Amino acid sequence: MNTLDNKRIVLGVSGSIAAYKAPDIVRRLIDLGADVRVIITEGGREFVSELSLQTVSKNKVHNNLWDKDAELAMGHIELAKWADVIIIAPASANTIAKICHGKADDLLSTVILATKAIIMIAPSMNQQMYASKAMNENLRILEARGVVNIEPGSGEQACGDIGEGRLAEPIEIAHQAANLFINNLLIGKKVLITLGGTIEAIDPVRFISNNSSGKMGMALANACVNSGAKVTMIIGSISTQIEKRAKAIFVTSADDMYEAVMDNIENQDLFISCAAVADFKPAKVSQNKIKNNTNLESIILSKNKDILESVCKLNSKPICIGFAAETENLISNATEKLINKKCDAIVVNDVSNREFGLNSDNNEVHFITSKKTEKIDKNSKQIIAEKLINKIVKYFF
Numbered sequence: 001m002n003t004l005d006n007k008r009i010v011l012g013v014s015g016s017i018a019a020y021k022a023p024d025i026v027r028r029l030i031d032l033g034a035d036v037r038v039i040i041t042e043g044g045r046e047f048v049s050e051l052s053l054q055t056v057s058k059n060k061v062h063n064n065l066w067d068k069d070a071e072l073a074m075g076h077i078e079l080a081k082w083a084d085v086i087i088i089a090p091a092s093a094n095t096i097a098k099i100c101h102g103k104a105d106d107l108l109s110t111v112i113l114a115t116k117a118i119i120m121i122a123p124s125m126n127q128q129m130y131a132s133k134a135m136n137e138n139l140r141i142l143e144a145r146g147v148v149n150i151e152p153g154s155g156e157q158a159c160g161d162i163g164e165g166r167l168a169e170p171i172e173i174a175h176q177a178a179n180l181f182i183n184n185l186l187i188g189k190k191v192l193i194t195l196g197g198t199i200e201a202i203d204p205v206r207f208i209s210n211n212s213s214g215k216m217g218m219a220l221a222n223a224c225v226n227s228g229a230k231v232t233m234i235i236g237s238i239s240t241q242i243e244k245r246a247k248a249i250f251v252t253s254a255d256d257m258y259e260a261v262m263d264n265i266e267n268q269d270l271f272i273s274c275a276a277v278a279d280f281k282p283a284k285v286s287q288n289k290i291k292n293n294t295n296l297e298s299i300i301l302s303k304n305k306d307i308l309e310s311v312c313k314l315n316s317k318p319i320c321i322g323f324a325a326e327t328e329n330l331i332s333n334a335t336e337k338l339i340n341k342k343c344d345a346i347v348v349n350d351v352s353n354r355e356f357g358l359n360s361d362n363n364e365v366h367f368i369t370s371k372k373t374e375k376i377d378k379n380s381k382q383i384i385a386e387k388l389i390n391k392i393v394k395y396f397f
């Protein structure tokens, strides 16, 4: 996994000669794991072909605020909500002035006004324009609003002038976007995370399991690594990409997961129990495949050990964060788990809602401690993971 894995980036391409570099910016962002959609302005279309941008981004390029078909699929408000980051590169003098003054007369400026995403601008223009008082003031206003300025380089420009105003290199733009997600929140800390579902064998070919994809746990592992932690993952059955910067230990059953957790729990600062552990396993595993003509009416089950509860009982336990997959009475059921398992916090999500939860890319959760319950609104699992790490650090480190 990379630092932009699962991040949703809108690249806004405005009218500057440097727009010809936009397909390379798209590629660099995708190389770091991002999902990229492009908005191009009228000016941008003069300098780079939409076909190139569509080919590299593998998505339709958005160019028109009044496109009825686009509004039916991913309209301007959806795009504004979808993005984690909006990067305007190249950002022309005109586009910078428009967003500075809150204009909404084309798709890009409207999306900027309608978004909660982080906004980055990579200015690109003639050195005299870049040095002008108006531009300086506009940039100061935008920076004060939290817009990240990817500063231009200096050198010979397309117009022959020499000075500041050349678009930052595409790789630099991608790395600055990735750096947004890197912090020191967990520097020097060791984190153990369980994730995915467990598989409980009935016979050599059949098993009991669940729908867990491991995406939430993997997003947490990614967020912990980006925060400087040393991460070990105990991974059950998953259907997602693996975070390569963390240590991965693969297990099958709840018993295997219990052993792996206990073997690795010493000296951990934080334990995140994100796995969907099967509560029960077949009491006896048939050595041979159970044949069709067997008179089998039921399978006798026995209870699996509760891994989270066992870790919470350890003498020198780490900070323990559990997850609660619920379909009703979310807060009261999860609070009961917090108390019964004696963990430090529980993250509860509604798995009856198909929009988020098991197997989806999105989630909406409540973070519950003995003192407070806080909601984290619907977002990508990656962003939810980052918000959770922020809360865990705020409360416990």
Ligand code: CTP
Binding pocket: 254, 273, 274, 275, 276, 277, 278, 279, 304, 305, 306, 307, 308, 309, 321, 322, 323, 324, 325, 326, 337
């Ligand atoms: N958990 C665990 N070991 C188990 C069962 C659950 O470590 N044998 C952990 C999960 O990883 C999660 C928390 O306990 O962090 C709650 O899991 P969940 O499946 O929501 O609840 P259960 O405790 O299994 O209770 P129920 O199925 O009745 O809701």
